Amino acid sequence: MVLIVGHFAAYDDVANAVLEKTLNTAGEVGYGFDVLAHRTNIGESMSIVNRLTSGRFAESFPPVCLDAMIGFGYDIHRLAEGESLVLGGVEIPSPHGTVAHSDGDVVLHALVDALLGALALGDIGEHFPDTDPKWKGAPSSLFVQHAVHLVQDSGHVIVNIDVSLVLQSPKILPYKQAMRECIAALTGLPLQRVSVKATTAERLGFAGRLEGVQAWVACEVRER
Numbered sequence: 001m002v003l004i005v006g007h008f009a010a011y012d013d014v015a016n017a018v019l020e021k022t023l024n025t026a027g028e029v030g031y032g033f034d035v036l037a038h039r040t041n042i043g044e045s046m047s048i049v050n051r052l053t054s055g056r057f058a059e060s061f062p063p064v065c066l067d068a069m070i071g072f073g074y075d076i077h078r079l080a081e082g083e084s085l086v087l088g089g090v091e092i093p094s095p096h097g098t099v100a101h102s103d104g105d106v107v108l109h110a111l112v113d114a115l116l117g118a119l120a121l122g123d124i125g126e127h128f129p130d131t132d133p134k135w136k137g138a139p140s141s142l143f144v145q146h147a148v149h150l151v152q153d154s155g156h157v158i159v160n161i162d163v164s165l166v167l168q169s170p171k172i173l174p175y176k177q178a179m180r181e182c183i184a185a186l187t188g189l190p191l192q193r194v195s196v197k198a199t200t201a202e203r204l205g206f207a208g209r210l211e212g213v214q215a216w217v218a219c220e221v222r223e224r
């Protein structure tokens with residue numbers, strides 16, 4: 001008997017080639033075999049097993065989904081003189097900052113929405129209503145920690161995070177590394193899985209007139 005314990009991803013050519021060769025070899029030398037697939041995804045792997053085993057193990061595959069789930073979040077806040085500017089958990093010296101109920105960190109707010117969005121868990125406004133005095137001036141790291149716990153408690157892991165920030169001034173470059181480190185610490189990701197990108201608005205529109213700051217965040221979440 002040949003027992004195959006695999007972790008085969010759909011469209012994973014190498015894993016599928018190994019799977020096919022193993023099944024063929026077992027057949028050529030006259031072994032009967034059973035296949036135990038661990039978390040086998042649907043797709044090409046399944047069709048190989050079905051073809052080489054006449055489909056007799058098709059039902060034995062657990063219906064486990066390993067699909068990546070993509071989350072996407074967006075946030076925008078008004079800018080005003082004399083307010084503090086906190087982006088990605090980092091306080092940035094600036095004559096203007098965000099107007100908000102909490103600390104107005106558009107990067108972390110968009111990150112929360114991306115994490116919630118990956119698992120269809122609603123949005124930041126549902127979890128932390130801005131009408132609730134409890135969240136007045138709250139550090140947005142609290143919101144991220146809440147979202148990270150929801151992801152973990154549902155048996156998922158965050159794979160990576162990619163941030164895009166639009167701010168006319170000040171220049172974000174000197175603070176990008178600190179923002180990456182803060183997000184990595186909040187989410188438990190290694191630094192190389194956290195990307196922070198920033199651009200000006202080329203003086204166009206409301207962002208170019210320093211009336212607002214925007215952030216977009218994408219993330220991937222997978223089953224643990």
Ligand SMILES: [Zn+2]
Pocket residue numbers: 075076077100104105106109
């Ligand atoms: Zn916000």
